[in-house]
Amino acid sequence: MPAWQVENEPPPTSTRGRPLSAKGERTRRRLLDAAEEAFAEHGYHEASIVKITEAAGVAQGTFYLYFEGKQQLFDELVADLNRRVRRAMSEGARQGRTRAEAERLGFKGFFRFTAEHPALYRIIRQAEFASPGMLQRHYRAIADGYVAGLRAAMDDGDIARADPEVLAWALMGVGELIGMRWILWEDGPGPREVPDHVFEEMYAFILRGLGASR
Amino acid sequence: MPAWQVENEPPPTSTRGRPLSAKGERTRRRLLDAAEEAFAEHGYHEASIVKITEAAGVAQGTFYLYFEGKQQLFDELVADLNRRVRRAMSEGARQGRTRAEAERLGFKGFFRFTAEHPALYRIIRQAEFASPGMLQRHYRAIADGYVAGLRAAMDDGDIARADPEVLAWALMGVGELIGMRWILWEDGPGPREVPDHVFEEMYAFILRGLGASR
């Protein structure tokens, strides 16, 4: 029941389609990291190629050896982040010995990831305009994971029967706004997780909402 | 208990101190409407002043007679929309004869408004970068309404005791993602409300989650 199982990603290639040398792969990674930070800090439009390449320590032209353009880079970043949250959620869930525990840890995984990568939120939210297709794919992929988990839980009688699609989006919404409020907008230095009591209150709300037998 | 009661602020009707003539007010309104549509359709950056003034049928220079710049226009739009959703929610709530009914109708009001003004979502979500301060104010104002309502309901024993701040953000999250999924992303022509069964499933989830006594 690692509901958000992540497909294997293809090895990175250059714009011309050739596989990358070790050095090339390093450069590409530097660009991706710089871009993630720039997009998260300034937003899609203000994060210029100049800023990104400067931060990565390469020339402007170099950028186009590894990405087709700004848009494609952004898309790739969204896909990458999506893969990574889902992996974080799955890995969290896998730790649980009971299903109930697994679900709980999946949620925790989500918050832990967003605490460590606030860029997730900030990049995803821009996708509304910068890359609408990717945005929908992102939510869809997470929703699918929830739907699968919820359906299994219903079949086992762990939670009340209800439309899992509706519940899935409700759960995502809860996670999204709680995370936004207590992780993203909490200032001060360093990564910060959702405070325990907030998590507990939220999780209690969810369990009751789902009609959990326990 | 119109929880999101809107302060009776006068709509801004002056520029550089001088009050606006009737004609001026009309021009200003045309610009605001054009901007709302442009921002919603193209996003903050792609919605250029040229596009906006063209749609409003005025010259580019005219724009700067009514607004200090693009940013200030956007801020004003966010504030305006915020006022309008809150009024829609309050008005919904006011129709209810019991508190339970009021809450339910408040929620309905929110969905009705977003169905009629998809611009709300699309503009709010951009505010993350285009106007971070306004974004927080927007959510804060809605959360405050929920908090007040929830607190009252707890006091009356209608729902279980819990941290109303957490619940408020959870509820907003549910509304946001359900609306996004079933209003914003549902294509086809014309405004479209959340389907009934989705609303019911969602609302049942919420009631259970809040521990509503019925």
Place this chain on the structure above:
Amino acid sequence: MPAWQVENEPPPTSTRGRPLSAKGERTRRRLLDAAEEAFAEHGYHEASIVKITEAAGVAQGTFYLYFEGKQQLFDELVADLNRRVRRAMSEGARQGRTRAEAERLGFKGFFRFTAEHPALYRIIRQAEFASPGMLQRHYRAIADGYVAGLRAAMDDGDIARADPEVLAWALMGVGELIGMRWILWEDGPGPREVPDHVFEEMYAFILRGLGASR
């Protein structure tokens, strides 16, 4: 028999379609002139918008108030030059009292124009790649004028019967390479016409070739 009669051109407008103010028309003219010179001197690709606007004494952005882009400017220039050569040829021809004289003066008109506007050659020849469609239109329009004139001359028995389309292109070729050799490539300052004896030798060749009765 002004065979290259020129259609009336529409009044110039701005990019947004509005008719131009007097000042606007002056700016537009300055840009066109600067562009003609730049294209003729440096060729399509080397003639950058920066060079053109600098020569015209306006900012880069101003360019786009009057033209959609570099390509469209170039096309317009080709159309403009085409119109002007044809007018020069027609006006030459109109001076002649007999048809024979008219033809001769039409040819003279062509050479006079190219002497005064070497840009014609240099711009037309680039059109091969910069704007293939315009290039064909240019030659076609001139050829049509020749065909009409030749047909009339055949009907009157002034020249031998032959395929006028072939003859037209042959005549254009003669004019083009003679002009290139003796006008364009002749250096030294100032405009320079084809030397008299060259013109006479060339024209004798043509008359014989056409089987002119005298």
Place this chain on the structure above:
Amino acid sequence: MPAWQVENEPPPTSTRGRPLSAKGERTRRRLLDAAEEAFAEHGYHEASIVKITEAAGVAQGTFYLYFEGKQQLFDELVADLNRRVRRAMSEGARQGRTRAEAERLGFKGFFRFTAEHPALYRIIRQAEFASPGMLQRHYRAIADGYVAGLRAAMDDGDIARADPEVLAWALMGVGELIGMRWILWEDGPGPREVPDHVFEEMYAFILRGLGASR
């Protein structure tokens, strides 16, 4: 009287002084061929080194082992094509048993070559800006061939006395525009020669124009 006899220059086969190995020569040839096609199809500026090396199947850096730069490559291509047209014309002429026949076949040779190598036209015409010096040399070399042939014909009384330089450029012009119109611009697949009747009409025009005794 193979008027356009080509000097027996050895094809260039060295770089930086060192003679080329067999493999090197093959690579160099591949680059030249790729370049001819690229220049003909896209024009000087659009034919990038990337496109050329890609088409040739070598790395970008390899290019600079064989050529000093784009410009020099282009010059060499022009020289090469010039040599080849002239050879084609000479070889055509050599087939003729009488001078008259030789001249005619020389012309035919020109058209046959351009039919098989439309790149000739397209590359030459770009030379106006890409390599002005080469352009003049190209026409000069062909004109010289015509001049020699015409002078000989005049001495033999085959054609009327006239300035051979003027006639030479007139003839080149005729060939150029007829070829452009009926070879280059005739679409459809595959190489295409000038239609017979066009050739005949054109050639009759030329013979009359030259005052050919036959």
Place this chain on the structure above:
DNA sequence: AATGAATGAGAGTTCATTCAT
């Protein structure tokens, strides 16, 4: 002999904003 990652100047174009009218 060959590679291909890297460069950086320069291209065309957009756009918020100003200001003389």
Place this chain on the structure above:
DNA sequence: TATGAATGAACTCTCATTCAT
């Protein structure tokens, strides 16, 4: 109150060329 021509900085992207391997 309204215009719209003009600005110029900033943008994304291309490309001939170099050079360490």
